[in-house]
Amino acid sequence: MRAYLIRRLLQVVPVLFGVSLLVFGMMVLIPGDPARAILGSYATPENVAALEADLALDQPVHMQYVSWITNVAQGDFGRSYSLNRPVFDEITERFTATLLLAGTALVIVVLLGLTAGIVAAVKQHKWQDRAFTIGALVGLSMPSFWLGLIFIVVFALNLGWFPTSGMRSAFGGGGPLDIAHHLVLPATALALVASGVIARITRSNMLEVLRADYVRTAQSKGLASRWVVMRHAFRNAIVAIVPVIGVQIGFLLGGAVYIETVFGWPGIGRMLVNAIGTRDILLVQGGVLLVATSYVLINLAADILQAVLDPRIRVE
Amino acid sequence: MTTDIHAGRAGDPLLAVRGLATHFTVEGEVFRAVDGVDLDVARGEAVGLVGESGSGKTVTAMSVLQLIPDPPGRIVDGSIELEGTDLVTASDLVLRDVRGNRVACVFQDPLTTLNPVLSIGEQIVEMIRRHQDLSRKAARGRARELLEAVHIPKPERRLDEFPHELSGGMRQRVVIAMALANDPELLIADEPTTALDVTVQAEILDLFIELRERLGMALLFITHDFGVISELCDRVVVMYAGKVVEEAPVDRVFEDPRHPYTRRLIDCVPALGQGARELEVIPGLPPALNRLPDGCAFAPRCDVVEEACRRGEIALRPLGDGIAARCIKPGARP
Structure with a gap:
């Protein structure tokens, strides 16, 4: 297990290096002069020259990268010109909001997707299976932003059960209950599509393991069918489902861009959309780097969890 | 479908299967994997269930503990009594108390x-x-x-x-x-040595022999290998195309098989020290279980077949001394 862990951690290093190169590349590859792009077309040549020196743009590309990555490693992502505050402060604050949204959605995805998939597999060809299959298909075929709009119309505007947008009420808001209340619609809209994916993969994996010989062995021991399904079948099926959940977390973080825009959620997705609009390159860089890194680390965690769940993976 | 050889045996058996029929429905076609099987296992007795692949021996054994996947499989008729408790109609809880406790399984692979x-x-x-x-x-x-x-x-x-x-x-x-x-009072072993290397097969077989002597449980041992039967079992039940075609004490069956299929199976056992002998095979294949022929299912491959064999159902007839055969001219040789 330890050898697997070390090997897997070492594999992450080149991936993160690649990510940093791509993010850094945004600065180099952007058409025109980055300093001018940051400062806008009315900047004086002195200001542009000062910023170029500040960003090490007057040096060769590889030196630029070294100085950029050194700063990033120290938590210095530069300063957002459009917000006039350190990029680091902005992205950590926004990312917290996104994590809250995506994390809540993840809980819904896991509970709904796994339950639906298990029930559908155990009740194969029965009405529960058909209902879940249709439900999963509908979930899969609906874009989350459209679902979000429908939710706003139905549950916020018509029924008035939930607020239409934002994370806190304007007056006297901000408590845990207030935030939870704001969270319900965007988290559910974000979760439904991913739930469909998990439900389908769970169903097909469960169908496969339910036919396995060791499930028959478990039945022959006199175990209750619920126990057979969970401890013997599901315990095996989950091994293959965990990496898919890892990928879906990436999808939730990415999908948050639409949902945050639709629901006015102050997360990193909406921040990125705005930053791109205002050409705040440093903010875009910081945001993309953070999202990409967390995606890599989440999938690393999923792989490690898979190895914990399946003794065969550890030896390979 | 109770035949008198079962009714006539002294004492009640531990396991009594009567008229068991387990059918599989695949794409609307009915496959009669097990069709009217009677089988007894007495306390402490070792019964060998023999037959080619697809003869219904595994399905018979899995039916005992209701381990047939449904769909596509289904026990459509018959009873399986474990000391008076019918496992076919038993509640899930009763069944689960039997499984792994009174009756345990060893599977093939x-x-x-x-x-x-x-x-x-x-x-x-x-x-x-x-x-x-x-x-x-x-x-x-x-x-x-x-x-x-x-x-x-x-x-x-x-x-x-x-x-x-x-x-x-x-x-x-x-x-x-x-x-x-x-x-367990009864151990069901479904070809427990088939998937293993030859040397390991012998070790596992020795283990079965030792455990049976030591623990004295009843054994229902499924195999397609008559050699294994002779070492381990008291009695043999031979199956073909979902039906029992012969049953007899082990020593008798090797001496004098009554059904032509049994005789051919025994001829297939390679004997050590007879290396030069050509390996026997039974020509042809077992019939498709969704299109069983009229009369004896073995007739198309039988070397002593005659016209009467192909007409009507042939009963499993008791021949005395615990022997029974589903053949109109038991013991015939070409």
């Missing part, structure tokens, strides 16, 4: 019958604690004893290992140890 993600110890302890009121620690101690009983070296360490860390033969020993966990 030890590579796939153990759960790959649970340790050996977890799997045996689970079996013990389902049927015995033991603490986790006591059950683990019992599991270690069981591994010792099937001659697994370093049993304490094996408990924490996973199936993939063991060889095929060791895994089958684990499966056997697990089956013995609750001192």
Whole structure:
């Protein structure tokens, strides 16, 4: 297990290096002069020259990268010109909001997707299976932003059960209950599509393991069918489902861009959309780097969890 | 469909299967995998169930514990009584108290019958604690004893290992140890040596012989190998195309098989020291179970077939001394 862990951690290093190169590349590859792009077309040549020196743009590309990555490693992502505050402060604050949204959605995805998939597999060809299959298909075929709009119309505007947008009420808001209340619609809209994916993969994996010989062995021991399904079948099926959940977390973080825009959620997705609009390159860089890194680390965690769940993976 | 040979035997059997019919429906076609099987196993008796692949022996054995996947399989007729309790109509709870406790199973392929993600110890302890009121620690101690009983070296360490860390033969020993966990009255072994290397086969067979002498449980041993039967069993039941075609005490069947199919199967056993002899085969294939011929199902492959064999159902006829054959001219030779 330890050898697997070390090997897997070492594999992450080149991936993160690649990510940093791509993010850094945004600065180099952007058409025109980055300093001018940051400062806008009315900047004086002195200001542009000062910023170029500040960003090490007057040096060769590889030196630029070294100085950029050194700063990033120290938590210095530069300063957002459009917000006039350190990029680091902005992205950590926004990312917290996104994590809250995506994390809540993840809980819904896991509970709904796994339950639906298990029930559908155990009740194969029965009405529960058909209902879940249709439900999963509908979930899969609906874009989350459209679902979000429908939710706003139905549950916020018509029924008035939930607020239409934002994370806190304007007056006297901000408590845990207030935030939870704001969270319900965007988290559910974000979760439904991913739930469909998990439900389908769970169903097909469960169908496969339910036919396995060791499930028959478990039945022959006199175990209750619920126990057979969970401890013997599901315990095996989950091994293959965990990496898919890892990928879906990436999808939730990415999908948050639409949902945050639709629901006015102050997360990193909406921040990125705005930053791109205002050409705040440093903010875009910081945001993309953070999202990409967390995606890599989440999938690393999923792989490690898979190895914990399946003794065969550890030896390979 | 009770035949008098069963009714006439002294004492009630431990297991009494009567008129068992297990059919499989695939894409609207009905496959009669088991069709009217009678089978008795007395206390402490070892019965060998023999036949080619697809003869219905595994389906018969799996029907006993209701382990036939439904769909596509289904017990459509008959009864399976374990000392008076009909397992076909028994409630789920009654059935679960029998499974693994009074009747335990050893399956064919030890590579796939153990759960790959649970340790050996977890799997045996689970079996013990389902049927015995033991603490986790006591059950683990019992599991270690069981591994010792099937001659697994370093049993304490094996408990924490996973199936993939063991060889095929060791895994089958684990499966056997697990089956013995609750001192079953009947052990069903479905070709437990078929998937193993030849040398390991002999070891596992020796283990069965030793365990039977030591523990005295009844055994329903499924195989397609008559050689195995002669070493291990008291009585033989031969199946063909979902029906019992002959049953007899082991010593009698080798001396004087009554059904032509049994005779041909025995001829197929390669004997050591007769290396030069050409290996016997039975020409042709068993009939498709969804298109069984009229009359004797073996008729198309039989070397003593005559016109009467192809007409009407042929009954399993008692021939005395616990022998019965489904043949109109038992003992005939070409």
